[in-house]
Amino acid sequence: MPVDxxxxxxxxxxxxxxxxxxxxxxxxTGDAPAPAGPxxxxxxxxxxxxxxxxxxPDLGLxxxxxxxxxxxxxxxxxxxxxxxxxxxPYDAVLAxxxxxxxAPGREDDHRAAHRELDALLPxxxxxxxxxxxxxxxxxxxxxxxxxxxxxxAEALRARARDAGLVDGPEEVVFxxxxxxxxxxxxxxxxxxxxxxLVHAGARPRRAGLARLVAHEAYPGxxxxxxxxxxxxxxxxxxxxxxxxxxxxxxALLSEGAADNGLHALVGxxxxxxxxxxxxxxxxxxxxxxxxxxxxxxxxxxxxxxDAARLRRAGARADDVEAFxxxxxxxDDRGARRVLRFLSDPRWRDHVVTYVEGVPLARRWLDHPxxxxxxxxxxxxxxxxxxxxxxxxxxxxxxx
Numbered sequence: 001m002p003v004d005x006x007x008x009x010x011x012x013x014x015x016x017x018x019x020x021x022x023x024x025x026x027x028x029t030g031d032a033p034a035p036a037g038p039x040x041x042x043x044x045x046x047x048x049x050x051x052x053x054x055x056x057p058d059l060g061l062x063x064x065x066x067x068x069x070x071x072x073x074x075x076x077x078x079x080x081x082x083x084x085x086x087x088x089p090y091d092a093v094l095a096x097x098x099x100x101x102x103a104p105g106r107e108d109d110h111r112a113a114h115r116e117l118d119a120l121l122p123x124x125x126x127x128x129x130x131x132x133x134x135x136x137x138x139x140x141x142x143x144x145x146x147x148x149x150x151x152x153a154e155a156l157r158a159r160a161r162d163a164g165l166v167d168g169p170e171e172v173v174f175x176x177x178x179x180x181x182x183x184x185x186x187x188x189x190x191x192x193x194x195x196x197l198v199h200a201g202a203r204p205r206r207a208g209l210a211r212l213v214a215h216e217a218y219p220g221x222x223x224x225x226x227x228x229x230x231x232x233x234x235x236x237x238x239x240x241x242x243x244x245x246x247x248x249x250x251a252l253l254s255e256g257a258a259d260n261g262l263h264a265l266v267g268x269x270x271x272x273x274x275x276x277x278x279x280x281x282x283x284x285x286x287x288x289x290x291x292x293x294x295x296x297x298x299x300x301x302x303x304x305x306d307a308a309r310l311r312r313a314g315a316r317a318d319d320v321e322a323f324x325x326x327x328x329x330x331d332d333r334g335a336r337r338v339l340r341f342l343s344d345p346r347w348r349d350h351v352v353t354y355v356e357g358v359p360l361a362r363r364w365l366d367h368p369x370x371x372x373x374x375x376x377x378x379x380x381x382x383x384x385x386x387x388x389x390x391x392x393x394x395x396x397x398x399x
Contacts, residue, residue, distance in 0.1 A: 003059050006052065007239050010069060013048050014243050016040055017079050022346050024079060026251065027188045027244035029229065042084035049077035064383055068250070069240060071099045071385045075248035090312040093349055094305075098356045099249040099386035104309065105302035110327045113299040117329070120293050128329040134293065138205040138285055145200065147281040148209045149174045155277045156210075156218035159265040163373035165219050165380075166226050168192065172217045176200050181337075181344045184212050186221035191229060194222040202337070206283050207290035210274035214261030219376060221258050227380040238383065247349045249386050255350075256357025257379050260365055264372040298358070303327045305355045308342045360386060363393055 016039040018025035040048065053073040056066050078096035081088050094102040114127060121130040140148055153172060160166050170192035176199075183202040187195045196216040198204065204212065214220055232241040244250060262270045271291025275284045303324065311320050320342075321335040330338065341347050364379060365372040379389075 003061060006055065006059055009048070009052055010073070010240050011243060013045065013052065013076060014245055017045055017076055017083070020083050021079055024245055024247065025243055026246045027225065029188070029233065029242045042080055045080035046077060046084055049073050049080055053077070064388065065238060067385050067388055068383045071249040071387065072245065076245070079247065090309060094352045097247050097249065097349060097352050098252055100390070102305070102352055102356055105306045110300060110303060113296050114329070116296040117293065120289060120296065128325070128331065131329050132331055135205055138207060138290065140204045140206055140209065140283060142200060144281065144283055145176060145198070145204060146174070148206070148278055148283050149198065149213060151277055151281045152209050152213040152274070153217055156213055156265060160218040160223055163265065165373060165377055166223050168226070168230065170222070170226050172196060172222050174198060181341045181347060184216050186216045188225055192226055194225060206278055206285040207271060207274060207287070207294060209278065210262055210270060211294070214265065215258040218261070219265055219373070220261040221254065224254060224257065224380050227377070231381045232383060241383070246346070251350070252353040252357040252386055253361065253379065253384060253389070255353040256361030257376060259354060259358045260361045263362065264365055264376040267372065300328055301355050301358065304338060304342065304351050307338065308348060308351055311342055356386070360389060364389055367393065367396060
């Protein structure tokens, strides 16, 4: 089987699964083949994924390219098996998406994060109430949200360009929406063009604006898209990158890199830096404390994945919400919003990408010998898999 034919089969398989399972295809460029006719049956998709995976070693592909396709096909076969009603265990779903086993959270780790937050947020009342009050004071007034997004995008865009992460025509448009299961969402609108939807109902916060813009735009998904089209598709001609597939190893590294965007462009001290930027539009905040609070809250990320495991195991929604309130320190409204995300067919498997991808990407960005921004560029341009990145970090003595 020629390489081009194998890649076309991969793209056709991905798009066919996407037609049967909402949320599989996150991004598709104009060059990806347009589906024609009814999609194959789920059983046929399972067989197609298996056959293509078996043929990869005989195609003479570059090792990293072959490894990327092999890891993607494992996740696509898992999705096809679920469509066919073959009862794939949730841990196997997570392992296929993460390109390796996924450990559950540990209550001792959650308690340690709670203790850190307790020290950062002194006062009367329970910790969850104090954290909620801290967040309430940090809310962005609705009439200032657009100005805050614009100011942060301009500042981070300048840094991304100075770091050489993007150097050609590109544009990001921000749009505020009233209701959604997510806080923000990146959409490709054409070569070098993106639209970022921001959920006003998620109550964006001042420190959160910096993380949101870094994740969705500079140097996150928008910049990744720009580099994917310029390097992987343009320079190398690796057409398999014409789609970005949720619930796959590709998405795990994409989300991990995006969530480390502030670390890549600003590094430690991003809180005071972001406060200075937003102070220009009347949205300054206690950057040092908010940076420390954000780091402690980030250590609770695995709570969401454990909640998803509980829900998949048949736990009642009320019990899952109670679990989220206890460990994630959210109120009833916040617990319902998280559960809504975890229950959405498009996003319910996506939570693993943040839990596993963020720490893995951080270890890569922090490897000595290059700046975090340079490492981010290597990650975007390298067509890595999570297992390949883990092995490389181990070889370089980081794991």
